Amino acid sequence: MATEKIKVLIQQPILPPYRLATFRALSQDPRLDVTIAYGTTTKGMPLESVENPEGIKTISFPNIAFGSQLAINIQPKIWSIFQQINPDAVVFELNPRNLTSVILPKIFRRKGASITFWGHGIRPKERIKSFYSKQTKWADSTILYYPQGKEDLIKLGVPAEKLFVAWNSIETEEIATLTEPYTADRNEIVTVCRLTPLKKVPLLLKAFLYATEHLGLDAKLTIIGDGPERAILEELRNSSPHRHRVNILGPLWKQTDIAPCFNRAYISVSAGQVGLNAIHCMAYGVPMICADDELHSPEIMALKEGENAYFFPANSVEALAHKLVEAKNNPQQRIEFSKNAYDYTHANFSAQKMANNIAEAIIVGYQNRNKK
Missing domain, CATH: 3.40.50.2000 (Glycogen Phosphorylase B;)
Structure with a gap:
């Protein structure tokens, strides 16, 4: 049974400094109780994760990465964090190279959580379009960085009402x-x-x-x-x-x-x-x-x-x-x-606008999952 606030777990490969303003704004949404679970910096990464940021509930853990710059990434710790928090909604990275985002979402949904994916969508030279269409068709909602990403998935048969756009932004x-x-x-x-x-x-x-x-x-x-x-x-x-x-x-x-x-x-x-x-x-x-x-x-x-x-x-x-x-x-x-x-x-563009659109996608996804 969901609490008054929707308890949200957001998985991130790392927690870069430019994302803090958006997550702080999202954490202030009175409808949501947000926890960010993210990987710590991996050797060879040009971006560093922020440790213990103010104004955000976070849990960090080591990434298990293969290749340079998280070419293939596994985050098995997400499983125990899910059991610890027991969230109503989980936001996963929409990325076939993050194996955790490929393996765990359907398992978490069977345990009662709504599933929202978040990512770039299909890049111009992407060869595995089927991954994106299959994942986003069964998911409860999906957040994309730009309108073209939404249009591409609609053309592949993903229902438009499940797709949301949150332009990538910073603290404007x-x-x-x-x-x-x-x-x-x-x-x-x-x-x-x-x-x-x-x-x-x-x-x-x-x-x-x-x-x-x-x-x-x-x-x-x-x-x-x-x-x-x-x-x-x-x-x-x-x-x-x-x-x-x-x-x-x-x-x-x-x-x-x-x-x-x-x-x-x-x-x-x-x-x-x-x-x-x-x-x-x-x-x-x-x-x-x-x-x-x-x-x-x-x-x-x-x-x-x-x-x-x-x-x-x-x-x-x-x-x-x-x-x-x-x-x-x-x-x-x-x-x-x-x-x-x-x-x-x-x-x-603003961190607040980005946070508002992310919140809308999470809430609609939660509602889709819990339709009678």
Whole structure:
């Protein structure tokens, strides 16, 4: 029998810092009693799990991972946590590479819990569409990061009323209090991302060094993040006569630490895969330059060429260098792009909005499971 509040267990591969604002907002929902069960950081992961975060009930445990960056992940501890909490609803990662999400959901449902899946949905080059359609057809509800993911599953026969969209977001509410007016005289380039091959940050560094004489003596590049390619970037920087114009800051998680970098930037760049960094920079009113043909995450849909972003041919140092100069030399266009980026992001993305949509999916899933 369910308690007055719906007791919810949410499984996560890790608990990254950018997800805290959403989970804090979700934990404040008076209809839900939420516990986050997540894996601790695995060696080789560019993101670290937050331990004992304030404002959220959590249980952490070691991941059992095979391959790099949780290529295959098992979280058997979820079984004992389920028995300990006895939840009314469980949210699983929609990911065929997390074997716990493949094996345990039907078992938990037979024990009375509603099952909600949460994930990206079918990626453009995904080969195992049948996994996504089968899982989401029998599940009580599914949360997707973007509308196209919902449309793809509807085409595969998943009932629309079971599908919900919660745009991936960050703490835009806090960012709004930290953002300074965008001005034409800004002179820095910033990138915030994991330093992995998918993000192609060395390509950005090469493009910046290629373009330095056309960007002006005050132009600088700031790289925020950590990962396996940090040593490559440091070697590239240290071997350049312009090394004093490149700052590699490592990982920064607090917006109060990140804000000064965005508030000095005339442009943000994603040289490889676009992810949540698109929402992050636009929340500060900073336009983005990104590659036109990469395996982007759903956040790419927020970037509109000619409105809030510039695109360049993927993998071209020269083309990216040209875009850096082109954007720098068009201050009025950048100011317009900045306003468009800020307005669009704050109208559509927030941790609270994401939490509200997640809560709706959980509650509808719980109701579906308990229909008489």
